[in-house]
Amino acid sequence: MEIxxxxxxxxNETRQYWIDCAAEQVGESDEAIELDEQFFDxxxxxxxxxxxxxxxxxxxxxxxxxxxxxxxxxxxxxxxHRRGRVKTIKIMDFYYSPAIEQLPDTEYDKQVVDxxxxxxxxxxQTTSTVRDGVTKIYSRTDLSLQxxxxxxxxxxxxxxEFAELGLNVKLEGKRWLAFRTI
Numbered sequence: 803m804e805i806x807x808x809x810x811x812x813x814n815e816t817r818q819y820w821i822d823c824a825a826e827q828v829g830e831s832d833e834a835i836e837l838d839e840q841f842f843d844x845x846x847x848x849x850x851x852x853x854x855x856x857x858x859x860x861x862x863x864x865x866x867x868x869x870x871x872x873x874x875x876x877x878x879x880x881x882x883h884r885r886g887r888v889k890t891i892k893i894m895d896f897y898y899s900p901a902i903e904q905l906p907d908t909e910y911d912k913q914v915v916d917x918x919x920x921x922x923x924x925x926x927q928t929t930s931t932v933r934d935g936v937t938k939i940y941s942r943t944d945l946s947l948q949x950x951x952x953x954x955x956x957x958x959x960x961x962x963e964f965a966e967l968g969l970n971v972k973l974e975g976k977r978w979l980a981f982r983t984i
Contacts, residue, residue: 803920806865806874808851816865816874817842824900834900841897845877854882854891861894866917868902875899876917880925888934891925895942926981930968936982938974950979 806812817839824835845851845863854862861881865874879894902913922937929935941947957964957971964971965984974980 803917804867804870805921805924806867806872807853808845808863808865808874810846810849810851812865812874813842813845813851813863816877819873820899827900827904838900854880855884857882859883866921868913868917873899875902878921888936889929889931890936890938891929892938892940893921893925894940896921922981926969929981930983934983936980938981939979941977941979947977950977954979 808816820838820842821835824838850861851863854864859881861879863877863879866876866878867873868875876899877897879897881892881894883890883892896914896917898914902910905913918939922939925937929937939950941950951973954971954973961971968983970980970982970984972980972982
């Protein structure tokens with residue numbers, strides 16, 4: 803897997819890739835394709851892409867190429883914030899291509915967990931280069947909150963191992979799971 807930094811050309815290529823994937827899927831509605839198109843229109847109109855490190859406090863979308871073909875199979879909405887030495891990356895939301903959305907449940911669940919792990923790890927590496935860096939995951943929906951709470955519960959059993967890696971993992975507020983360098 804690889805993080806892809808997006809520009810307008812890459813956003814438009816991703817739009818076409820997702821529309822082509824949707825057209826190949828059995829049962830994909832025209833409404834779902836139109837929603838994808840509107841989402842990409844929003845990204846372009848708001849210029850919500852680029853180098854997130856240069857876009858402090860602005861939602862910035864990055865892609866995730868899951869199979870090395872150069873296409874963004876996932877778009878991740880992140881917010882970068884830096885104050886003094888503290889660098890924070892907030893993972894706000896994930897958007898999956900129609901090819902992932904149409905996977906059978908067990909394959910979909912595995913893919914989502916693998917992507918989440920990859921993205922969190924990538925941004926932990928980015929924020930751990932400075933003292934007090936933090937990567938946070940936001941749970942926008944009740945379902946994502948349940949998943950995050952279960953993840954936090956499972957992590958607690960390995961808190962000493964995370965501490966050895968220089969990380970403190972804890973819930974911050976109701977909807978944030980934070981991976982903070984110590």
